[in-house]
Amino acid sequence: FLVLEMAMLGLFASLDLIIFFIFWEFGLVPMYFLIRLWGGADREYASFKFMIYTMAGSLGLLLSIQVMGLATGTFDIIQLMDKWVHMEGTHLAGTGLSIELVKNVAFWAFVIAFAIKVPVWPFHTWLPDAHTQAPTAGSMILAGVLLKLGAYGFIRLVIPLFPEQANLTAGILATFGMLSVVLGGFAAFGQWDFKRLVAYSSINHMGFVVMGIAVMAYAYGRAGSFADPGVAQDAIMATNGAVFQMFNHGLSAAGMFFLVGVIYDRAHTRDLKEFGGIWTILPVYGTILIFTSMASLGLPGLNGFVSEFLVVRGSWEIFAPQLAMAMLGLLMTGAYILKAIGQTLHGQVNPRWVKLPDMTLREHLVIWPLMVLMLSLGIWPQWLLVFINDTVTKLFG
Template identity: 40%
Template structure:
């Protein structure tokens, strides 16, 4: 954040304004654009979090109470992606185009890495936490595509992620209050232990996995369309993440 504040001051001394709308219509020198965009991108990457700046998120979710995890997933994580949409990409368009492929690579790595690590988790809350890393990678892909489908999909997916992942953390909290454990091995499969909660958990999990007919599908599909228009290889990698998402979420059952 301190680096971003320095970048804001540099932009002000180059343009003479803090007004976002004026900055979008002002020709900012390329060198200033490059360094300011990198500063903004780094700050927002930590807040999103974008791989490899994600390491704080799983620990924060696991240590936080249920209400804290819901607020973190539903609201706070969106500050980073909103920052990219509102500030970094439109104010520094040339730098955004230059560094877009690098950010897209990091987003794809985050999708696959988050899904694979979630697949290995024995703590169900940790599993949901790593799923957030993957889902926010999808949001970043849509932002980086900077076309109508990608951006609209990203905005929708921010809402979807807040609803589905927030609900997952709520269900995990309910299960923990009932059994005082979050370890999947202690449940022996959720369906046998808590069938009513499991039915609700299944609906929310399938929404998180992007099952057609549920809210998660629309956002992810729209993002993939926008990403395919931007660079097809990234859409293919993102599609692999959808398959992995269904895999790690179904392991809970």
């Protein structure tokens, strides 16, 4: 876990593309072994699939980074924002390839690598298997931080380094974000494995992050966009919402995976059909599960509502059709959350669980800091949004 955290912190602090890529790849190794050594019955398949998916995206990413370094003579991200974006000439020196072609290919290589990590539909199929087989702590780290590396890559690298291409494809990105919201919601509703349901919910929630990033892509690469105050305001609001949603999803998803682990440690099953009436047996667990589920749902007063509202408000004028379709995904979010709560906590009590013990002090110490943040960010989000907004505004220049 410490090696994994080191890799993630190193990636977020990197201002050099090679160092960024090293930490990007370095984070795969501990996560692979967490799943492979301490995962469930199908851990070999899940860990292999996780590694192959991510490595496949990383291959194009590495080649593109090398080409960018060859073309500009630097891997410094800040310098590349000027040299790479404003590169003069028609052909890349020493290759005979047109600069426009190289930029387009590199852009899609970056997009695919980060889309796999988010994950964006249809690059999502590794995630449910990885989550289902990973140990509880591994799922918490995977949902809480690792998925955000892909979204961070879009915001930090893809849009600033490829503003023109990002602008032209912003509608496509918004559409895939919408599909992630809708199809992730439908897929989650169809699950009977509690952990797999929460895994698909991550695809649903991260779809809103992608839609917010799409608004940023549209405005960042659009000539004169900030001469229009409306576009500027929408772009900053949607990007704030995307970053805030990344943080909020990390809290609620980590909490949900932890609570799935709590009940699995006692019942040794995650089949929702096997539960029923758990609230009468584990009243504290039931209350905490409802609270965390409502935060994941986006109930006003809890953290999930604020970030999704910012994305919706910022996207409405620019991507109204995609956003309207995404509302169907919100409906399915409510459906799968209520399904999970109903199957687990309500209904007839299963006699097998009447002697299950409620949550221990150790488990309370894990979940309560997350719950405090969920509530505080729902009631007063400004204490965090002020830092996010300052950074986003600077990113737009």
